[in-house]
Amino acid sequence: MAYNLKEQMSKPERFHPGHGLCAGCGAGIVSRAMLRALDPEDRAVVCNATSCLEVSSFQYPLTAWEDSYIHVAFENTSAVASGVESALRAMKKKGKINDNFKILAIGGDGGTYDIGFQSLSGAMERGHDFTYFCYDNEAYMNTGTQRSSATPPFASATTTPAGTQSVGKKEGKKDLTQIVVAHGSPYVAQTTLLGTFKDFHDKARKAIYTEGPTFVNVLSPCPRGWQYSAELLPEICRLAVETCVWPLYEVEEGEYRMTYIPKKKLPVERFMELQGRFAHCFKPGNEWTIEAAQKYVDERWEALLAKCR
Amino acid sequence: MSIKDRLSGNEAVATAMRQINPDVFAMFPITPSTEIPQYFAQYVADGRVDTEFICVESEHSSMSACIGAEAAGCRAVTATSSAGLSYMNEVLFCAASLRLPVVLAVSCRALTGPININHDYSDSMAERDSGFIQIYAENNQEVYDNYLQAHRIGEHEGVRLPVMICQDGFITSHALENIELEEDEAVKAFVGEYCPENYLLKQENPLAVGPYGTSPYYMEARVAQAEAMKKAKEVILEVAADFEKNFGRHYGFFEEYRMEDAEIALVIMGSSAGTAKAAVDELREQGVKAGLVKVRVFRPFPAEELAKALSGCSSVAVMDKSEGFSAHGGPLFADTAASLINAPRRPLMINIVYGLGGRDFTVSQAKRVFARLENIARTKETGPVYTHLGQRDDREEVQ
Numbered sequence: 145m146a147y148n149l150k151e152q153m154s155k156p157e158r159f160h161p162g163h164g165l166c167a168g169c170g171a172g173i174v175s176r177a178m179l180r181a182l183d184p185e186d187r188a189v190v191c192n193a194t195s196c197l198e199v200s201s202f203q204y205p206l207t208a209w210e211d212s213y214i215h216v217a218f219e220n221t222s223a224v225a226s227g228v229e230s231a232l233r234a235m236k237k238k239g240k241i242n243d244n245f246k247i248l249a250i251g252g253d254g255g256t257y258d259i260g261f262q263s264l265s266g267a268m269e270r271g272h273d274f275t276y277f278c279y280d281n282e283a284y285m286n287t288g289t290q291r292s293s294a295t296p297p298f299a300s301a302t303t304t305p306a307g308t309q310s311v312g313k314k315e316g317k318k319d320l321t322q323i324v325v326a327h328g329s330p331y332v333a334q335t336t337l338l339g340t341f342k343d344f345h346d347k348a349r350k351a352i353y354t355e356g357p358t359f360v361n362v363l364s365p366c367p368r369g370w371q372y373s374a375e376l377l378p379e380i381c382r383l384a385v386e387t388c389v390w391p392l393y394e395v396e397e398g399e400y401r402m403t404y405i406p407k408k409k410l411p412v413e414r415f416m417e418l419q420g421r422f423a424h425c426f427k428p429g430n431e432w433t434i435e436a437a438q439k440y441v442d443e444r445w446e447a448l449l450a451k452c453r
Numbered sequence: 454m455s456i457k458d459r460l461s462g463n464e465a466v467a468t469a470m471r472q473i474n475p476d477v478f479a480m481f482p483i484t485p486s487t488e489i490p491q492y493f494a495q496y497v498a499d500g501r502v503d504t505e506f507i508c509v510e511s512e513h514s515s516m517s518a519c520i521g522a523e524a525a526g527c528r529a530v531t532a533t534s535s536a537g538l539s540y541m542n543e544v545l546f547c548a549a550s551l552r553l554p555v556v557l558a559v560s561c562r563a564l565t566g567p568i569n570i571n572h573d574y575s576d577s578m579a580e581r582d583s584g585f586i587q588i589y590a591e592n593n594q595e596v597y598d599n600y601l602q603a604h605r606i607g608e609h610e611g612v613r614l615p616v617m618i619c620q621d622g623f624i625t626s627h628a629l630e631n632i633e634l635e636e637d638e639a640v641k642a643f644v645g646e647y648c649p650e651n652y653l654l655k656q657e658n659p660l661a662v663g664p665y666g667t668s669p670y671y672m673e674a675r676v677a678q679a680e681a682m683k684k685a686k687e688v689i690l691e692v693a694a695d696f697e698k699n700f701g702r703h704y705g706f707f708e709e710y711r712m713e714d715a716e717i718a719l720v721i722m723g724s725s726a727g728t729a730k731a732a733v734d735e736l737r738e739q740g741v742k743a744g745l746v747k748v749r750v751f752r753p754f755p756a757e758e759l760a761k762a763l764s765g766c767s768s769v770a771v772m773d774k775s776e777g778f779s780a781h782g783g784p785l786f787a788d789t790a791a792s793l794i795n796a797p798r799r800p801l802m803i804n805i806v807y808g809l810g811g812r813d814f815t816v817s818q819a820k821r822v823f824a825r826l827e828n829i830a831r832t833k834e835t836g837p838v839y840t841h842l843g844q845r846d847d848r849e850e851v852q
Contacts, residue, residue, distance in 0.1 A: 187656075187659070189525065189653045189654065191521065198665065199665040202661055202663070202664045202665060203664060203665045203667060204664035204665065204666045204667070204670045205664075205670070207661040207664070209659075209661060210659070211659055212653040212654070212655075212659040212660050212661070212662075213653075213659075213660075213661045213662065214521065214524050214653060214661075214662040214663055215662070215663035215664070216517060216520050216521070216544065216547050216551070216663055217517070217543060217544060217547055219513070220513060220514060220517035220544060222514075223509060223513070223514035223515075223517035223518045223521070224517050224518065224520060224521035224524075225521060226479070226507060226509065226514070226517075226518045226521065227477060227479060227507075227517065227518035227519060227520060227521025227522035227523075227524075227525065227529065228521040228522065228524070228525040228653060228654075229521075230476075230477045230479070230505040230507050230518065230521075230522055230527075231476060231477055231505075231521065231522040231523075231525030231526060231527040231529075231653075231654060232525065232654060233505050234476035234477055234503075234504070234505045234522075234527050235476070235525075235526065235527065235654060237503055237505075238476075238503075241654055241656065242656060245654060262510060262511060262513075262514075263510070263511075263513070263514050263517065265510070266509055266510030266511070266514055269510075270507060270508070270509070
């Protein structure tokens, strides 16, 4: 059946309003879209890392989550999900449960790329049947925009601030998506928050309904950390894709496939100029950073294209 | 009918686990507890259990997976020692505050600096405030029996707390001893099925676990947890009574050995109690009124009961097999001394830290401690309160 946004939006809501996330934040949108990808008759157990999403969506005694939900700590979401999935297997074996539960894990880039990396790697290697959604906002936003391994070069963060002797983060962005691919996961994808959400929806569904450990990396802007005005969220996501900063692709059983190739690749400064975290790059004397950022994006894009051929 | 066998402490725990057949076992190896999951892996390989046995990548993840599995509605177990227990530290507190009755077998081993694989309680004592119930064993029989009681204590609706079943690394974990095992069916009947009221995988009603608890709510959650630990005292005795009814072996918060008329006594834990009992027997033959109290349940701490047991003594030595670095003695001493603070009559007390990193504890050392206690009882002078016994050059020995 063809994807229809109106139909999708008329499904019963599974992530409710009233949570405390900022206007213009990607995390809540990712959560809603993730749960829309479930068949309505299927149930989820959502395992959430400590994050803005966690503290904003389940503040006792209120919860935004319609499905079962567990938060334990920052770095162990994949291990918790492993335990829930093992429990599901045990209960199935004993005939105690119908098989309509899907195990979902969700964390930010801090809880996924960095402190949660060991537990993610372990769970991927063990082959648990679950889907991990990373909402990658490219820094530790819950503690106030400290750099992470997902922060791109030249972004100013509170631990890599721009200054008279600094142009922001010196290092590159860890390519977590491809690291997960290297684990042999049956389905890995990158997406973001775009237009009708078809790209997100198709990838989320494939991930959730593929048996085994699957991974969806979602670029998820943060208005506080990236310093943009809330209404620019969709535009920033669009520009991330059109500049090839955030390529849309999927890897099924090791086969790479671009799901979208921009007709005319836009210059990376179009993405950078909307965000305060790159403001120093546009100051006289720092023009080289934009050139260097362009080169960084181009090289990674070409390498990825080569894998997709 | 009990079955007579010869097992190491680790195999005794693995056997109890096999008989209970938990839903999920998440393992990561560390000396000296590694044998527990190894024995269990063979039970899985031979189809003797239908447990989901997952080999995770760290102890942090083994406890985290147990938390996930318990919250999902299943019985989950693991085992560890030393650095592994320390690595779990953060999530031990999570398991306890989420009120999930995970059962954790600990073959206690010294913590690093310097690295050492032998026994003391520096690992488990460092987690004494984690919110886990902690039950200690003198020998293999006790660790088996304690394990059989653990699930019922932790899962009790008035408790809902995780449980550590502690034994002495190598000393009991690896030593073969005669043991009486119970029949599989009798164990299953005693332990029962785990039927939590609410859990993540409940078909008819979702559950949310692990909220952000702001100041207006956090304290109530902590107080409820503290109340559960108090309630655990009752439940531990109820389960012990039922255990005795079924299997004939008696357990309490602690064992009082020749304490009826004791004037001097040791407070001690674990396998060292066996050594100290031999010293008590020798002294009794010489007419010395010596006794000992072997603490089995350290969390919840049986303060009132212990105070009562010690109140008739003139002098008491509390034996800590871990160094607390408080500059004021070890953790068993701190809690024992606090138990007696309001007692109308209380003994003079000293603290002796001994046996660190597997250092031997001998009958003659125990007798020397009793000699010190006799001197204290006679002179009413404690001398140095906090000393270390059994150093290479014996410089700590206070006569």
